[in-house]
Amino acid sequence: MAITDVAEKLLVPPSGGTFAALASSIRRHRLASVGLIVIVVLCLLxxxxxxxxxxxxxxxxxxxxLSPPSAQHWxxxxxxxxxxxxxxxxxxRVSLMTGLLCTFLAAAIGVPIGLLAGYTGGAMDAILMRVTDAFLCFPPLIFILAMSAALGPGLSNVILSxxxxxxxxFARIVRGQALLVRELPFIEAARATGVSRFRIMWRHVFPNTLAPIIVAISITVGGAILVESGISFLGLGVQPPTASWGKELRVGFTYLEVVPLFSLAPGLMISLAVLGFNFLGDGLRDALDPRLNGFDR
Structure with a gap:
């Protein structure tokens, strides 16, 4: 075994405590527990x-x-x-799948960019962050509407946009964490033993950025579900006859006075999903904030 491999095993800080802290905080954080239960129930449904x-x-x-609730149609x-x-x-199925897929695709793009910018620094950091700032200048909803007008409505365009x-x-969060982690002693020791830059980024820096990434994923999923529902409400998301909460809400809005549940039921599901992911993200943030650890919520 090479000396660098031995050194890496000694230099990597323990990571098991992070997940133990997450589980412990979710149990103690009432809103996070409620959010997790809501998410699990919705996923099972x-x-x-x-x-x-x-x-x-x-x-x-x-x-x-447009029949009212009955024993046959609840x-x-x-x-x-x-x-x-x-x-x-x-x-x-459509709303949750869209929210998860949008979030993980966004994380798959943003995490490597933020990790590369934060660890390398210098000109690479400046270039990548200016590109990130340029994307931040465009309102996402306007871009989604423009893509739908150019390419036609559909769920794939919403996910891509x-x-x-x-x-x-994700890029900005990971960059900020990488800027902190790269100056820690165990990273300096890894460089001194001759570990390659790529290996340091993915074996040492990246694991120490997972905590804020997990929190960001939880909160972003709720935002993605809200965006998909809004686009479907405008008629640019999933197309008939596919069912989605946003589309059911849009059609039911026309018959709000006749059949209130036609709009209230999908609207309630959207609210529960978004609140569930936001509550879970809030609990995860508390678990990973040393100023809040040890306080019951």
Whole structure:
């Protein structure tokens, strides 16, 4: 075994305590616990939608259009006679999948950029951060609307647009952490033993930036769900007959006085999802902030 490999094993700081602190803080943080429960329940509803949905979400019963809640249709039916509860359960799949996919694509772009900028510094840092600032100048919603006008409405355009602009937050967070970590003694020791720059970044610097990345992911997922719902509400997201919370909210808004649950039910699901991820992110932030550790929330 090379001397650099031996040195690396001795120089890497322990990381198990971070995840133990996360679990402990979530248990102690009431809002974070509630957020985690909400997220788990919503994910289970989305995964088990084919098993628990009482009807086919695309089946139309034109004799039961806009019917109120009943023993057969717990939340009533929509304007085409489709079961609203089934539509909401299947809509959870689209909204949650979009939020997670948008966030992880944005993180996949922003984390390497921020890590490279923060660790290398100098001209590379200046160039990458100016590019990041340039992207921050464009309003993401306006860009999504422009892409939809140019390429046509669709969920793929929403995901692509969010990823193209959502990475900037991850890049700035990781850069800030990398600027701190690169000056720590164990990084200096790794350089002294001859470890390559690439290996130091991914074996030593990157693991020490995971905590704020996890918090940012949790909060960004909620924001991505809100963006997808807003775009679908405008009719530029998923297209009929696919179910999504934002699209159900848009159609139900027309019949708000006749069937209130047509809009209230998907709106409540959007609110629960966004609040759940935000509560979880708040709890994770408390777990990783040394000024707040040890205080019950």
């Amino acid at each position: 989305a995964l088990l939608a084919p098993l628990i949905a009482p009807f086919d979400p695309y089946h139309q019963d034109l004799y039961a259009v 939340l009533g039916t929509d304007n085409l006679g489709r079961d609203l509860l089934s539509r909401i359960l299947y809509g959870a 969010f990823a193209l602009f959502g990475w900037t937050g």
